Amino acid sequence: MKILIVEDDARVAAALSAYLRQAGYAPQTVGDGASAIAAVGPDTEAVILDLGLPDMDGIDVCRRIRGICGVPILIATARSNVEARIKGLHAGADDFVVKPYDVRELIARIEAVTRRMRTAQPAPQEHSVVQIDGVHINLSTRLVSVEGAPIELTPKEFDILAVLARYPGVATPRDRIIREVWGTDWSGFSRSLEVHVASIRRKLDRPSLVVTVRGVGYRLMGS
Structure with a gap:
């Protein structure tokens, strides 16, 4: 998942970026509002937005980004008053x-916000099919085939594969997979x-397709 971090404090941005990268996300950092608006693209899946920016108020940045697209926006700021929350x-x-x-x-x-977005707005048809290493995964019909031959997966197996298929090449944390597939944070799964x-x-007869990322989780990666 590509996350845009809009934060003018370089130390805060670097620390948050490092944590997100370790957790399997793909962070991008910018330090001002104009750069944030320019950086939002079709591959941006969430925005973490500080309000105290050097060139414009974060509320205006939020409004401008929302005018461009419906990407989930999470405001993270030192402003704790109710008025700031309401404006945001x-x-x-x-x-x-x-x-x-x-x-x-x-x-x-x-994750909660993006999950709600996925539920409310199903993925467009052009993004509902993932093909990698001869494996064809249709996220809409829940059908999987290898070199044209249909493969029968259990519902849980397909759900796990679908979570990884949405972000091919990105390490997805174990707890995130468990949360999305089993609907719980319990590590017992x-x-x-x-x-x-x-x-x-x-x-799938593809041992290298689902790669174990030590200390993190799994990554979908063809050979």
Whole structure:
């Protein structure tokens, strides 16, 4: 998932970027409002926006970005007053956290917002099919084939593959997969996840397709 970080404090931006990258995300940082508006593109999947920017107020940046696209926007700022929250939400923000915040909560909020967006707005048809290493994954019809031959996956196996297929090449954390597939944060499903991944590799006959990323989770990557 590509996340745009809009933060004028270079140290804060660097620390947040490093944490997100370690968690399997693809962060991009900018330090002012004009750069933020220019950086938002079709591949931007979430924006973390500070309000205290050097060239314009973050509320205006939020309003400008919302006028361009419907990307999820999470405001992260030191402004804790209710008025700032109301202005941000009216400008089009999807959520609001006050500094200092726990990065784990920030990530959980980003995932919650993007999950709601995916539920409310199904992926366009042109992005519903993923093809990699001879494997054809249709996210809309839930059909999988290898070199044209249909493969029968269990519902949980397909759900796991679909989570990875949405971001091919990106390391997806175990807890995120468990949260999206099982709907819980309970780590007890970690062993079940391993078993399902092993079954996916066997059924697809592509041992190198689902790569284990040590200490993080899994990545969909063809040989």
